[in-house]
Amino acid sequence: MSQMTKDLVEYLARLCRIACTEEEKAQLLLDMEKVLEHVRHLDIVPTQGVDECHHVLGVVNVEREDKVADCLEPTALLSNAPDTSDAFICVPPILRKHKS
């Protein structure tokens, strides 16, 4: 049974923050359903009592003391920003201005 719907594709595009065109959404609907139809076959693999694999090497997080060390220069890090002002990255307004 098809799981992908037009509404679901629209919802996912909003979650992904990608302004897909209508043409793309129509193609994504078909292509994603093809992939999901294939991957759903995993249902037949018995996995009762099997733990999820969270790390392929089975390593765990370790902690260390905070150490002050050299980091990258801010100018280097800002050099790729599309628009800067001193040490700030400039962006368009978060909110549109409302006309009163």
Added chain:
Amino acid sequence: MHRLTAIELREQVRKGERSAEEVARYFLQRIAQHDGDVGAFLSVLEERVISQARAIDAKRARGESLGLLAGVPVAVKDNMHIEGEKTTCASRFLDNYRAPFWSTAVRLLEEQDALLIGKTNLDEFAMGSTTTLSAFHPTHNPWCLDCVSGGSSGGSAAAVAARMALIATGSDTGGSVRQPASLCGVVGFKPSYGRVSRFGLVAFGSSLDQIGPFAANVSDAALAMQIMGQHDPHDGTSLSLPPDDYFAHLDKGIQGWKVGVPWKFLETLQDPVHSVFKSSIKSLESLGAELVDIDLDILEHSVSVYYILAPAEASTNLSRFDGIRYGRRSTEAKTLDEVYDLSREEGFGYEVKKRIMLGTFVLSTGYQDAYYKKAQRVRRVVIEKYQKAFERCDIVAMPVSPGVAFPLADQCEGLEIYLQDLYTISCNLAGLPGISVPAGFSLEGKPIGLQLIGPQKHDVQVTRAAFAFEKAAKCSDRIPDRFQGKE
């Protein structure tokens, strides 16, 4: 000069028989002559490499010792950083991005006096198996210029196949080093997960990605691994182990070894890959190995596991591309939200968007249990099946790809392409070392590789078996006629 191995060329440079500058200019000339047909490179670092070569020559003139890769031309996949140079990931999103820091693996190569000659083409953000999904141009297979080079590290594989470089770096998330190596008739090695630092590699699937080398032969690939395979405190997943010594037992052979072959899983294999695989297995037997039938039937599900987990991880990793700090920012965006939505729409290709959307879906509420968590459990089963297999054998032999390089005009896409990864993906799921070694050719002269897979952290076992097989198969170090050239 291009017919030399990397080790031979290094020795000539070390002894002063050739200058590094002479080498650099020679390979730059080869790129100028041949890359118009191949399209392996996205950028050629002409000024940089000449400057680097002169520095190496000056070192030798001062009597200083030269590094393990002195004067060897190395190409770098364009998803790994060289500080100050562009890293585009073959994406419009990053077509103006310059790396502010080094990829550790690449820096280690330069510290050994490698000549970093250029950045190579890839499928956009390493998502693909053909190198036709680059935003800029496809890469053509040097053995058949109408055919794909494989992917996603197709540019690196093709650069070595056409001897525009003697070593190249690639990244392998589901086969993206081994598969183009097989299709381009070169050696490609994916180390154990954590063996090579991922710092400075633009992430695709963080639990799957590994950097690995391409070379014309196993010894040169082993040399690159000797250099790159080091612990890196900048990478939290980097193995805290001393570097492997790839050369200590490289030529000791595989007499008495048990080679596991998952015959039932390989039932659907067809010619020409099938006949080359059968003769490869005979070669392994002639080297004194014993064949063992092993159960890896679970691998028929590996594509499904991968195409849930890899897009899930990619959807997270690519959320950093938001038009704010670097990369493309849409000129149409009037609000902050539009910066995100429009920049990503304009910057990403279709395949990248599809994988991000798929990944978001399998991680979303209501679907996560059925897809993502289920895939994580099956991944655990894959790991355990391999562990059981390695109780009965020292190495696993499999094909690399179900087919050979197909025509660019065929435009295979989507699921059909994903299924090409059937034999390579499980190595990444289980974090195992795997290598593709040239094993034969189809009737049309298209290369076919043999894949050898070892237990986790037993990378030297894999290169040792590969070295022995290479001597028997005699398919390494070959150059397509068109690129033979003269000295």
